[in-house]
Amino acid sequence: MSFLSFSARRDLREQVWRAWVSRGEQPGATDNRAIVAELLALRQQQAELLGYACYADYALADTMAGSRAAVQALLDQVWEPAKDAAAREAAEIEAQMQGCGHALQAWDWRYYAEQVRQTRYAVNAAELKAYFPLDAMVEALFDCADRLFGLRFELLPEAPSYHPDVKVYQVSDADGSPRGLFLHDNFARTGKRSGAWMNALRWQSRGMEGPGSHSLPIILNTNNFAKPAVGQPALLSFDEARTLFHEFGHGLHGLLSEVEFERLSGTQVLRDFVELPSQIFEHWLSVPEVLKRHARHWQSGEPISDEMLARLKAAERFNQGYDTVRYCASALVDLAAHGVHPTSITDISAFELEAMKAAGLPEAIGLNHRLCHFQHLFSGSSYAAGYYVYLWAEVLDCDAYEAFAALGDPFDPALAEKLRSCILSVGNSREPGQAFRDFRGRDPRVEPMLRERGLLPEPI
Template sequence: MSNPLLQAWTGPHGLPPFADVAPAHFPPAFEAALAEHRAEVDAIAVQAEAPSFANTVARFDASGRRLARLEHLFYTLAASATSPELQAVQRALAAPLAEHGSAIYMHQGLFRRIDDLFARRDGLGLSPEQGRLLERVHLDFLRAGARLAPAARERYAAVMARLAELNTRFAQNVLAAENGYQLRLATEAELAGLPGFVRAAARQAAVERGLGEGVHVVTLSRSLIVPFLSFSARRDLREQAWRAWVGRGDGSGPDAAATDNREICREILELRAEQARLHGHACYADYALEDTMARDRGAVMRLLERVWHPALAAQSREREAVLAAMSAAGASHALEPWDWRFYAEQARRARFELDEAEVKPYFPLDRMVAAMFDCAGRLFGLRFQARPDIAGYHPDVRAYEVFGADGRLRGLFLQDNFARPTKRSGAWMNALRYQSRALGATPVILNNNNFARGAAGEPTLLSFDDVRTLFHEFGHGLHGLLSDVEHERLSGPQVLRDFIELPSQLFEHWMAEPQVLKAFARHWQTGEPLPDALLDKLQAARQFGQGYETLRYTASALVDMAVHSLPAAPDDVVAFEQQTLAAWGLPAEVGLNHRLTHFQHLFSSAGYAAGYYVYLWAEVLDCDAFEAFTEAGDVFDAGVAARLLQCIYSSGNSVEPGEAFRRFRGRDPVVEPMLKERGLLPA
């Protein structure tokens, strides 16, 4: 059988032949790619010439191209278009791929050459980007265990292989738990309180699951369950949905044993603690934070504490409004977590005369995509050309060629917007190819969202928060598309993890700008622009609920830091979570953004482990950065935008992130704009 993954990829922009790829093609393709990469690395290590930047560091950066493209494709499909067959392949390949990574980054012959260059770096006459690449590659090897003693290296590789297996099982369990839940709404009484857009989304979800016409289903997709919790008048059904949502992976509920992540979490934490000890650290958080802007737990905790107490006060004020809404509705029961969004929506409606059902018709998905493209054009001179003839891995994928102000092709942008059973939850950016001048590579960047699709013949309508998510992920996408560096390792969003959210969160600011909303927020049926009165209400209500949302996020970050600050895993991760929240005084009705047993940021990979704080850290940066436009008097000021492009969006990891921010802003960041944006400054 011919294997398309082992042939040249001749699709537009070098895309793979998606339609021809089957799960069975991946194991032999990876076998060939891994062998090829090992041979390339061996050849670098044994060459007779003395180490130089060109023959060692640059050559290593250019190695493993077949493997890189395979991994990009494989993990894209595993996240966005999976199947039982592909999941089986993913489980089987998890450990071998991790073992290969350890073998490469512990390769003693190659490391000796890199270590030699690093020791002599000041005398090599390197350019700033070359010096940065040498520094980052050397650190990659150190953090992968290259300098450990032989027995420790062997154990370290085994730990990493086991972690890869557990990360895969965790993510697949979460997906199975989410797909296994359906709350069917069969009668008008069960649909009570739900506005038309929620009913339409629930009806479409039922159609997509083959349940026929006239059936409504609430899934655990955030863009469906949050509106359900906000509008459903059926308190019993809200409780059912809420318990299913927060109980993913914790072993609760019927038939949950197969997706129980508690022991998986515990073993991951135990192995991470061992990983840290092998590096000489007291806990995993110390190891993880060593290569961040924050540097240590103290800096992280100072930021979280700076926000926690004002957020508690703000949530307490919001609670009074929620209780008043309950009283007005004649509710005599205690305020529970499944009540908060319902009565908060009523309080918001009463206080600001703002009804989400009135707002959503002005935010059809297609117009919001046009809005974000327009903002990117006005800021950075980009033009997006739709290419409906370019097929993706799923019919939902939309392709756009991206051109710069000079008419030069900057890359290909793929967008996959809708929730479906074969796709993991959340929203994210990934790449099928990163930019690199040395490799002649233009980027292929992908955005994934999980919006609830509109009913047949009707547009998908977004909430204001959905629009924010759309712009957020596109900010990540711009970071990849605008990258302009020589070497792939430094490209686009491959930056320190507490800097990676700056470009995404910064771009969110434009979605709420009045001139953007007036131009693009139009009623999907009448074409009427967003009325001034409704815009004023949106702006007035912008900070309502920020105490609640800030506590949910910060509580998750605190639990993350607490559990990764332990010298060993807790015996019971659920009990530890509860104890941590009690110690911080989290009100019972608030809850967490993510409980440990479904916290994919932490346990599907190590990407945000001891690092969920980064969204708040980056918010300090993004609010301060946006102030530069405010100070210029124009949110599209050309001079500020040009500086933003040069210092932040195009520089990738070629510049130390603190220095990159100082070059843009002229100073270090300050925290007050973030507190102001969230309404957490003292009155």
């Protein structure tokens, strides 16, 4: 991605792009086409043994969406606005390309989009990082958790942990009653898996050891931020700060659980519902009040400026049409591949191409993941016929957060308590659609997500 964004050598950008998108479909030891066909056939057999017409029907039966029709309806609602937004972005990029002597191609988009971004928004990543020291952002997490849910985090410096970098916190409710333990493992190190995730060393439950017993959760948040030199702060990019908030949202889902059985506790919910608590918590990172309090220059202590906040907000929405089209295209191909009988797919690459032509995918955009290297779908079954889940959860989180925005107070105590009691505390003990309706008073709507991503045209 970085090479495509910053290399001025168009010939090399094309070479890199073609090599990247053709992974897994070249003859030889790394040819995945036969493996993909075999997996699709085996999944079809599995679905038929369990009484389903196709694998997508089987995989979606135990989800919040419930059916291919529901997933398709969501993707249809987003697809056209995303393509329209991408067309507007393409016009900006083509204006930037004037005099280049060639048309916009897939290997050009990121390079010229980056030039537009620098021209229009001038967000200097290095300058911005100075306002997001890790320790201050952790304080922001705890401050938001306290103001929303009355949670207090007390560092236990002498508590044992599995690595010296891990910080252990005692978590308590506002009345001082214990809520659980929270472990924060933030730095990359040799042998540590990449990425960011939440897990539980112990899930919350009640009554498993006799009347009145209550098993308190031990929740782990893991990130892979660069560890700074001794005496220097760890400075985060805005995306890294968002990841910190995202995983802490999962952590709150585990800490605030109030269910009877461990198997229903915390984040052990349906896959297209699990990202709601994490993604809604990301919104508090962008609250000006939170940023003014915690996003301070690590040397001067000056709060982030209003002008920088405005540029940051504008840059967040830039190129969202492109990103959304790429994501939705992969979700559509996933649904299509698992929604037909595999005998109708004689060539997996040709099937993918035909599906994208039918949907009207612009050639200069492409997919996030092609079937021949789509690890989400084929390294395991968790996301098979389920790549849509991130978008589904984003519809939920944007609609849910809009309830706070409508009140004009991101820390409204009554609404925060409702979020806690209807969503965060119930785990999988309540049907997720009903849980959302209990909070919002209605079914979710897609328009808040479209507005948040900037996919709707600005009013004239």
